[in-house]
Amino acid sequence: MKKLFTNLTFWVLTAxxxxxxxxxxxxxxxxxxxxxxxxxxxxxxSEFEIKNTFSEFLSxxxxxxxxxxxxxxxxxxxxxxIISMGDLKKVGKVGAKALLYFEVVTTVAxxxxxxxxxxxxxxxxxxxxxxxxxxxxxxxxxxxEFSWMKFFWDNVTLQVLVVAxxxxxxxxxxxxxxxxxxxxxxxxxxxxxxxxxVMLFAPIGAFGGMAFTIAKYGIKTLLPLAKLxxxxxxxxxxxxxxxxxxxxxxxxxxxxxxxxxxxxELLIVxxxxxxxxxxxxxxxxxxxxxxxxxxxxxxxxxxxxFNLDGTTIYLSMAVxxxxxxxxxxxxxxxxxxxxxxxxxxxxxxxxxTGSGFIVLASTLTALxxxxxxxxxLLLGVDRFMSEARAITNFIGNxxxxxxISNNENEFDRNKMELAFAxxxxxxxxxxxxxxxx
Numbered sequence: 001m002k003k004l005f006t007n008l009t010f011w012v013l014t015a016x017x018x019x020x021x022x023x024x025x026x027x028x029x030x031x032x033x034x035x036x037x038x039x040x041x042x043x044x045x046s047e048f049e050i051k052n053t054f055s056e057f058l059s060x061x062x063x064x065x066x067x068x069x070x071x072x073x074x075x076x077x078x079x080x081x082i083i084s085m086g087d088l089k090k091v092g093k094v095g096a097k098a099l100l101y102f103e104v105v106t107t108v109a110x111x112x113x114x115x116x117x118x119x120x121x122x123x124x125x126x127x128x129x130x131x132x133x134x135x136x137x138x139x140x141x142x143x144x145e146f147s148w149m150k151f152f153w154d155n156v157t158l159q160v161l162v163v164a165x166x167x168x169x170x171x172x173x174x175x176x177x178x179x180x181x182x183x184x185x186x187x188x189x190x191x192x193x194x195x196x197x198v199m200l201f202a203p204i205g206a207f208g209g210m211a212f213t214i215a216k217y218g219i220k221t222l223l224p225l226a227k228l229x230x231x232x233x234x235x236x237x238x239x240x241x242x243x244x245x246x247x248x249x250x251x252x253x254x255x256x257x258x259x260x261x262x263x264x265e266l267l268i269v270x271x272x273x274x275x276x277x278x279x280x281x282x283x284x285x286x287x288x289x290x291x292x293x294x295x296x297x298x299x300x301x302x303x304x305x306f307n308l309d310g311t312t313i314y315l316s317m318a319v320x321x322x323x324x325x326x327x328x329x330x331x332x333x334x335x336x337x338x339x340x341x342x343x344x345x346x347x348x349x350x351x352x353t354g355s356g357f358i359v360l361a362s363t364l365t366a367l368x369x370x371x372x373x374x375x376x377l378l379l380g381v382d383r384f385m386s387e388a389r390a391i392t393n394f395i396g397n398x399x400x401x402x403x404i405s406n407n408e409n410e411f412d413r414n415k416m417e418l419a420f421a422x423x424x425x426x427x428x429x430x431x432x433x434x435x436x437x
Contacts, residue, residue: 008202012267015203016210019271023055023214030055030215055215058208062201063277069195071160073280074301076188078161081294082168083177090408091169091298098299098404102307103343105247105396109239109309110339113316116235118335122228122317123324126377161301195280199268206271213273213383225381228321232385235313236392244399251406255399257420261289262398266391273386275394279304282398290415291405299404303397310392314385315342318360319367322374334369341366 023030082091153159171177245255259266262285265278279300286296319338323330330338341363364372405411 008199009264009267011203012206012264012271015207016267016271019055019207019210020214022207023211023216027215030211055208055211059205059212059272060208062198062205062208063272063274065198065201066195066277066280069191069198069280070276071156072191073188073195073283074157074160074297075164076184076191077283077293077297078164078301079168079171079297080181080184080188081292081297082165083171083181084294091165091294094295094298094404094408095165095302097407098302098400099306101400101404102303105243105400106307106309106312107339107343108243109312110316110342112239112243113235113313114320114335114339116231116238117317117320117324120227120231120234121324122225122231123321126225126227126325157301158305161305164297192280192284195284199281202264202268202271202277205277206268209272209274216383225377228317229381229385232314232317233388235317236310236388239309239313240392240395244395247399247403251403251411253402253406253416254420257423258289258398258402259395260423261285261419262395263423266394269390269394270387273383273390275304275390275397278394282394285419286398286401286405288415289402289419290412291401292408292410295405295408295410296401299401300397303400304393307397307400308389308393309396310389312342313392314389315360315363318378319363319370322364322370322377325374325377326371328370330369334367338363338367 171180174180241255248255248258262282265281265285268278268281269275283296283300286300287293316338319342320330322328342359360375360378361372364370364375402411
């Protein structure tokens with residue numbers, strides 16, 4: 001029982017359940033105002049996105065704290081990884097292969113989303129008068145034409161990625177690079193040590209995030225759009241357990257074993273609705289699983305910007321859903337146009353809060369056949385679908401890193417077997433304890 005009660009997975013799962021119960025049975029407390037308006041304005045904590053409710057504050061303060069580690073970890077991991085890789089041609093090869101992989105897999109995700117939405121047709125029969133819409137003005141006013149330059153300047157993670165790659169390449173040709181490595185390596189260890197301490201508070205973040213979601217939106221808000229939610233979750237499950245399964249199967253790696261290995265991170269993503277909350281931990285676990293530091297450092301940060309499988313599926317299905325709601329018939333040419341537009345604009349749905357809706361707004365504006373005002377229908381249930389998006393994005397980036405590591409012969413299967421065996425041993429201990437109880 002001691003191993004059970006000292007395991008982070010147990011506490012995160014418990015926190016999620018408690019958050020759901022609090023949000024459902026005592027929403028007033030979960031949405032209790034934490035800061036008065038005047039006091040909140042006087043706070044000098046620019047790094048944190050302080051919320052004015054008790055539960056959302058707990059979630060946002062945890063996510064914001066973890067975000068502080070993302071860029072330092074990416075910078076240190078990539079810089080040290082490139083220096084250790086030595087061969088700069090290999091760096092370019094891994095980067096190019098990663099981008100090609102991202103484009104192929106996200107295109108598959110797009111097509112799956114469009115096909116399933118047209119088969120199940122979740123938008124048929126939806127009566128818009130019975131659904132409480134939201135204010136979409138802040139999204140539509142930013143729905144400008146997609147710009148790669150704007151995408152780059154809005155995405156700090158991508159900027160850090162580029163700087164780290166350039167610095168790593170420069171240092172690889174520097175004769176005194178070992179001194180730099182000796183300086184950065186201990187810093188990297190201390191950053192990960194500090195991250196481990198912060199992750200102990202993950203149950204608090206998961207509790208707050210789930211309590212806020214249930215309290216603010218309520219279970220009843222799901223009913224009018226339950227078919228859409230069910231379709232989205234089913235489609236993402238198909239993508240994970242079919243497409244990603246066969247991608248790993250190519251190198252004889254068990255998807256289920258990988259999911260068990262990262263179960264703590266998956267629960268954190270589920271509770272906080274943010275893949276960022278577990279991104280640094282994923283990078284560390286992929287290294288423990290056998291992926292080389294250099295591949296992890298290149299693929300995971302790049303994937304966070306270019307390999308958003310879950311978001312891509314959701315965007316494609318949302319467009320088709322709204323077309324069905326407003327009885328807009330889309331022919332084959334328009335379907336292909338949707339896929340083509342989203343292949344570009346979906347890459348911008350990362351790193352900026354609310355960017356998913358901005359991408360949707362810009363896509364609908366470009367199509368000029370579906371009312372942009374339809375986005376108001378999605379605001380109420382978007383939070384409930386964000387968990388599926390975040391988890392699918394998270395798993396997708398992990399699978400991409402494993403596949404590319406194997407493809408580049410930068411994967412240690414002995415490490416993987418030890419990591420998976422450790423998880424199995426722990427599960428056996430838990431089962432034995434429960435039986436004894």
